[in-house]
Amino acid sequence: MDLLHSDDVERRIGARSFARLLGDWRPPTGRGISAALADRVRLLVLDGRLPLQMRVPAERELAGALEVSRTTVAAAYEILRDGGILHSRRGSGSWTQLPKGSAEAGMSSPFSPHGDRTLFDLAHAALPAPAEELRRAAAQAVQDLDAHLGGHGYDLLGLPGLRAAVARRFTARGLPTTPDQILITAGGQAAIALVLATLVNPGDRVLVEHPTYPNALDAVRARGARCVPVPLEPTTAGASAWDLDLVTAAVRDAAPRLAYLVPDHQNPTGALLDGAGRERLVALARRTGTPLLIDETLAELTLTDPSPLPVAAHGAPDSALVVTVGSAAKVLWGGLRIGWIRTAAPMVRRIGALRAATDLGGPVLEQLLATRLIDDLEPVVRARRAELAAARDHLLGRLGNTFPGWVPSRPSGGLSLWIDLGAPVSSRLVGAARREDVLLAAGPRFGLAGAFERYLRLPYTLRRDRVEPALDRLVTAWHTLDEAHPETEPTAVA
Numbered sequence: 048m049d050l051l052h053s054d055d056v057e058r059r060i061g062a063r064s065f066a067r068l069l070g071d072w073r074p075p076t077g078r079g080i081s082a083a084l085a086d087r088v089r090l091l092v093l094d095g096r097l098p099l100q101m102r103v104p105a106e107r108e109l110a111g112a113l114e115v116s117r118t119t120v121a122a123a124y125e126i127l128r129d130g131g132i133l134h135s136r137r138g139s140g141s142w143t144q145l146p147k148g149s150a151e152a153g154m155s156s157p158f159s160p161h162g163d164r165t166l167f168d169l170a171h172a173a174l175p176a177p178a179e180e181l182r183r184a185a186a187q188a189v190q191d192l193d194a195h196l197g198g199h200g201y202d203l204l205g206l207p208g209l210r211a212a213v214a215r216r217f218t219a220r221g222l223p224t225t226p227d228q229i230l231i232t233a234g235g236q237a238a239i240a241l242v243l244a245t246l247v248n249p250g251d252r253v254l255v256e257h258p259t260y261p262n263a264l265d266a267v268r269a270r271g272a273r274c275v276p277v278p279l280e281p282t283t284a285g286a287s288a289w290d291l292d293l294v295t296a297a298v299r300d301a302a303p304r305l306a307y308l309v310p311d312h313q314n315p316t317g318a319l320l321d322g323a324g325r326e327r328l329v330a331l332a333r334r335t336g337t338p339l340l341i342d343e344t345l346a347e348l349t350l351t352d353p354s355p356l357p358v359a360a361h362g363a364p365d366s367a368l369v370v371t372v373g374s375a376a377k378v379l380w381g382g383l384r385i386g387w388i389r390t391a392a393p394m395v396r397r398i399g400a401l402r403a404a405t406d407l408g409g410p411v412l413e414q415l416l417a418t419r420l421i422d423d424l425e426p427v428v429r430a431r432r433a434e435l436a437a438a439r440d441h442l443l444g445r446l447g448n449t450f451p452g453w454v455p456s457r458p459s460g461g462l463s464l465w466i467d468l469g470a471p472v473s474s475r476l477v478g479a480a481r482r483e484d485v486l487l488a489a490g491p492r493f494g495l496a497g498a499f500e501r502y503l504r505l506p507y508t509l510r511r512d513r514v515e516p517a518l519d520r521l522v523t524a525w526h527t528l529d530e531a532h533p534e535t536e537p538t539a540v541a
C-alpha cells in the first residue's frame with residue numbers, strides 16, 4: 048500500500064489516498080467542517096506526512112472521496128491558500144508548500160530546538176549526553192588525533208579503530224564480528240538510507256512493521272519504493288507483538304525487496320522479539336531470499352531481562368541476507384552522529400562504494416571520540432538502564448494518576464511509551480500540546496494512511512524535574528482539544 052504516486056513530471060496524491068491519509072478529521076459537532084479539514088491538511092504538511100510540492104486532488108474529486116460538498120473543500124483549500132500551505136496555479140491545480148517564515152523560524156524552531164528551555168521536547172526520544180564520560184573521551188580523542196593528522200582523513204568505510212570497537216561490541220553481545228563487517232555512518236538514519244540505496248530500487252516494495260519509526264518510512268519513500276505494512280498485534284494491555292505468520296504471508300504475497308524490522312524495543316511500541324521469533328525471521332529470509340534490514344538502534348537499552356541475541360546471531364553471522372544497523376545516538380548521544388552497518392564483508396564494500404555518491408566518510412575526531420566511548424561502554428549502559436527503568440516507572444505512575452483513561456505500554460526497553468488514548472484525537476492533542484510548548488509526535492507519524500490516530504508516543508526521557516511541568520501542560524492540552532489548532536511549524540522526530 049502506498050499513497051503517493053510520483054512520476055517524472057510531478058508528484059500527486061489521488062483523492063482516495065488523500066482521504067485515507069486525512070484519517071478521522073471531522074469535528075465532533077459537525078460545525079466548522081471546512082476549518083477542521085484545513086487544519087488536518089496543515090498538520091499533515093507540517094508533520095511531513097504529506098510531502099511538499101505534492102499536487103492535491105481537485106476540489107470535486109476530494110469532495111466525492113470525503114462525501115462532503117464541493118463548497119466545503121473549496122473553503123478548506125481557500126483557508127490553506129491564505130495560510131500559505133497551498134499554492135495554486137489558475138486552472139492547473141494546487142500544491143503543498145511550507146508557509147513563508149516557517150523555514151526561517153530561527154534557532155529554536157521545533158526542527159532545531161537547541162537549548163530552548165521553554166520547550167518540552169518529547170518529539171525526540173533521546174537522552175542528554177553522559178557528560179563526564181563524553182568530556183573524558185573527547186580529551187582522549189584530541190590526543191588520538193595526532194596519529195591521523197599526517198593523512199588525508201578520508202575513509203568511506205570508517206576509521207579502522209572504530210570499526211574494530213563496534214565489532215568487539217557485537218562479539219561481546221554474542222555475535223562474532225570482524226572489523227571488515229562494519230561500515231561507520233553518520234548515525235542510524237544514514238545507515239538505513241545507505242542500505243536502501245544499495246538494495247532497493249525505485250518501485251520496489253519494502254516490508255515494514257506498522258507502526259514503525261517514521262524517518263525509516265520517509266527513507267523508503269525517498270528511495271521511490273513502496274511500503275508494505277504488517278501490523279504489530281496488540282497483546283495484553285498496551286503491549287504489541289509480531290505475528291510472524293502475517294510477516295511470512297506478506298513476504299510470500301507481496302515479494303518485498305527487503306524487510307525493515309526493529310526487533311529490539313521497537314519504535315514506537317517498545318515490543319521485543321524473542322529468540323524463537325528471531326530464528327524464524329532468519330529462516331524466512333533464507334527460504335525466500337528476502338534480505339532483512341534489522342534496526343538495532345535501541346538494542347542496548349534493555350531495562351529488565353537480558354536481551355535476546357542479535358538477529359544475525361540466529362544462523363546468519365556472515366550472511367549478506369541480514370544487514371544490521373546500529374547507532375550511538377540512543378545509548379550515548381544523538382549529537383555524536385555516529386552509526387554503523389554490520390553485514391557480510393563483501394556487502395560492506397559494496398555499500399561503501401555507493402556511499403561516495405552522498406558523502407566521503409565521517410569526521411575523524413567524532414569517530415575517535417566514539418571509539419573511546421564504545422570501548423568503555425558497559426558502565427554507561429548500566430547507568431542508562433537504571434536511569435531509564437526509574438524514569439519509565441515514574442512516568443507510568445504519574446500517567447496513571449493524571450490520565451486514568453489512557454492505556455500505556457510498559458516496555459521492557461527503549462525510550463518511549465506507546466499510549467492508547469481511548470479516542471482518535473492524537474493529532475489534535477499534539478496540536479494543543481504545541482500551544483503549551485510541548486513538542487510531541489502524533490500516532491499517525493508512525494503509520495501509513497492516517498492510522499494510529501488513537502495512539503501517542505510519549506518518551507520517558509525528560510529530566511525528572513521537568514516531568515511534572517510537562518504533564519501539567521499536557522493536562523491543559525487534553526482539556527482544550529476541541530479548540531485545538533494544529534501546530535504551525537514543522538516538527539522533527541527521532
Ligand SMILES: Cc1ncc(COP(=O)(O)O)c(C=O)c1O
Nearest residue numbers: 234235236260314344374376541
Ligand atoms: C528505530 C530508530 N532507528 C534509527 C534512528 C536514527 O538514529 P540516528 O539518530 O543515529 O540517526 C532512530 C532515532 O530515533 C530510531 O529510533
